[in-house]
Amino acid sequence: MEQQRESPGPPWRRWVEGAGRGLGWRSALLVAVLAQAGTGWAAQAQTGRVPLDVWARILLLLGPALLLLRHRHPVAVAYAVGAVTLVYLAAGYPYGPVFVSFAVACFAAVISGHRRAAWGAVALLWTGHLLIGHWLYQRLPPPGDGPAPWARELGITAWILAVLAVFELIRVRRDQWSRERSERAAAARRRADEERLRIARELHDVLAHSISVINVQAGVGLALLDTDPEQARRALTTIKAASKEALGEVRQVLDTLRAPGAAPRAPAPGLDRLPELLEQAAAAGLTVHTSTEGRARSLPPGTDLAAFRILQEALTNVVRHSGSRTARIRLGWLPDTLELRVDDDGPATAAPAGGSGNGLAGMRERAGGLGGTIEAGPRPDGGFRVVARVPLKPVPHQEAP
Incomplete structure (x- = not known):
């Protein structure tokens, strides 16, 4: 009886399904390098923010380090990386690729079936960022900082919505792949x-x-x-x-x-x-x-x-x-x-x-x-x-x- 071989699908499908399982610490290391180098480059154009110091570097490393646990504890890692990101922003450090760790953590939660948890972590980070930028900024560094411009808030909101749209697209495609595999079997x-x-x-x-x-x-x-x-x-x-x-x-x-x-x-x-x-x-x-x-x-x-x-x-x-x-x-x-x-x-x-x-x-x-x-x-x-x-x-x- 002839055995039908399962179609491997496009290369990006294999990458999405294996993202983190085969990549594991490599993807976390890549995010850490990107956060350190990218934030250092972005800080040069943000003179009004707190300069990067050892604590900032530790926070930029803590997020990628938590990603090593994202497949065993996807929900906890999504909220933990969101909390680390909020601490970094509350300290007044420069904007940059600090959000990449959070995006990867939410991505891992979505593909592991915890869609609502990922949305909840995004909502908490977005709400915390609004509170920091428009209410708590007077009590947080840098000194003399004013409220965040709404144009920046709109840009961040658009970025979050785009990321969520990508996550939903990936989730729908994964569900389709799962159904196709079941039907073929x-x-x-x-x-x-x-x-x-x-x-x-x-x-x-x-x-x-x-x-x-x-x-x-x-x-x-x-x-x-x-x-x-x-x-x-x-x-x-x-x-x-x-x-x-x-x-x-x-x-x-x-x-x-x-x-x-x-x-x-x-x-x-x-x-x-x-x-x-x-x-x-x-x-x-x-x-x-x-x-x-x-x-x-x-x-x-x-x-x-x-x-x-x-x-x-x-x-x-x-x-x-x-x-x-x-x-x-x-x-x-x-x-x-x-x-x-x-x-x-x-x-x-x-x-x-x-x-x-x-x-x-x-x-x-x-x-x-x-x-x-x-x-x-x-x-x-x-x-x-x-x-x-x-x-x-x-x-x-x-x-x-």
């Missing part, structure tokens, strides 16, 4: 189950028919071994031919397991092999009369195989379960349906017939897979009847049963 399991069912059905139909013929002929051979050696020889010849054919068909089914997707070495059986099927039934002591109504047409491979297997299984059930040694097959070629009818006159035998008891279920599965139906049951005048109706036009996405 479910589809792969469904294909595997269908393939296992198909192979089990093929093996059942091949072995049930052939072993039924072998069982009957073995009984004939044993009964006539002393009194009619020539008839016993013919029975053994039939056993040899039936077993050879069964081995060939089983080998063909097993080849599909060893080489998935490869073309079969022999064509799948169809209604063109009906005369051969009748010969095998005759070898098992069953006389079969056939009739046809309507104009015969060529069938799609899947429909042709299903029709052959349904007839094969119906005749096998007659050999196993019916006391009648005569059966009748009628092929009805309707405008858009092929009707297969198999009758025997019964009565049912009381002797155990062996087998798995899955014959009728297998026929229903084959017909149902093609959009058809199976009716099976006793006839009013005695005996048993199986009627299968399958559409002549394949249903969409039809595969060989």
Whole structure:
């Protein structure tokens, strides 16, 4: 059965999904270097802020250091980095890449499924920044500082909204990727189950028919071994031919397991092999009369195989379960349906017939897979009847049963 490989997706998807798991301390180190160097460069243009000192450097390092724990404790790290950022701003130090640590912490919270916690941390930082810039600035350094200009507040608000929009986009895409993975896994399991069912059905139909013929002929051979050696020889010849054919068909089914997707070495059986099927039934002591109504047409491979297997299984059930040694097959070629009818006159035998008891279920599965139906049951005048109706036009996405 062919395994479908999962599409790796675009490179940026792999980076987003692995951000922090494979990067880990490397991404935290990158943020630390960016915060130290970027803030030092930005401080040169902000003469009104408190100059960078050792405490400022420690705060700029503390945020990236907390990022090392963001995958184990994403919510706590998001709020902790937000608190460190607020302390840095309250101390009056220059603006710069100090917000990068906070953005990474919130990003980790979002992708780990803590969306509300990330929004809460952003709201707290934004509210704290407003309070510092428009109310607490008189009690905080630098001395003589005035209220923050609203243009800067609007810029920071726009930056926060943009970051949140990116987080939401990433969250939506991750949810889509997760659903796609689940759907692909479910589809792969469904294909595997269908393939296992198909192979089990093929093996059942091949072995049930052939072993039924072998069982009957073995009984004939044993009964006539002393009194009619020539008839016993013919029975053994039939056993040899039936077993050879069964081995060939089983080998063909097993080849599909060893080489998935490869073309079969022999064509799948169809209604063109009906005369051969009748010969095998005759070898098992069953006389079969056939009739046809309507104009015969060529069938799609899947429909042709299903029709052959349904007839094969119906005749096998007659050999196993019916006391009648005569059966009748009628092929009805309707405008858009092929009707297969198999009758025997019964009565049912009381002797155990062996087998798995899955014959009728297998026929229903084959017909149902093609959009058809199976009716099976006793006839009013005695005996048993199986009627299968399958559409002549394949249903969409039809595969060989």
